[in-house]
Amino acid sequence: MSTPVLKNRLQSDLTDAIRARDQVRSATLRLALTAVKSQEVAGSSARELSDDEVLAVLRTEVKKRREAAEAFAAAGRPDRAERERAEQEVLESYLPAQLTEDELTGLVAEAVAQAAASGQTGTAAMGRVMGLVRARTGQRAEGGRVAAEVRRQLQG
Template identity: 60%
Template sequence: MTTLKDRLKDDLTAAIKARDELRSATLRMTLAAVTKEEVAGKTARELSDDEVQKVITREAKKRREAAEAFDKGGRAESAERERAEHGVLDEYLPKQLSDDELNALVGDAVTEAKAAGAEGPRAMGQVMKIVNPKVAGRAEGGRVAAAVKRALAE
């Protein structure tokens, strides 16, 4: 069993014992998503820590998007609940890159791509190939793409 999955299970047990409804419900949903991912496909398998991390990232993104949708729909209480669940999941995610750190990584990748002969907006794919492994879970794809577009436009 993965250590991250073990940590989720242990934290769920502690949350249940502490009668922390928000935390226990959030961790249950996350563990259900992990289990669903494990049994998806032709054969069941054990997820690695990286794969569990991706599931948690996906769940956190769902919470953030749901909070935005509830805000637009005028359902502040539901939006607040989604934000609280996102906060619980944030504890299991790597620290996100600041805008300055992201821009520095993107700048280096643009320089590297230009040295390889890539020019203008069409170099986006090449730059993304260089920068994505360096960012790996520490910044959302949309944020990275926007930073790359800005850097290529300069």
């Protein structure tokens, strides 16, 4: 099996960052590659991750950075929070573009209307609407963002 394109890109970007002496980028890419390798050896047998699986690992790492930045900011550590945000930005550059709030609102409104047309309304339609929206958004919107918007539109 050939090495996934995204993993190769991470490795070559790490080499470039080291040569450029970009400490934040090189440290972040090292951590990301370590997370990918950890995932590859997890389970009963080692295997190579596909690009989609590497993206899933990167998404998890972005979420960790966001939560850590929030925790550091709440604890009065703006320096550490800024470092986490910088790492988050580096990792987000490898992810597909996220939907804007307007695009997400429009997709959710369509799904709510579709569920209402089939007789499901209110919070009881949450599962159906989530299924419709997740099918349309794929990986371009976080589940938490989608759920919050669906809940907002179903209650409002």
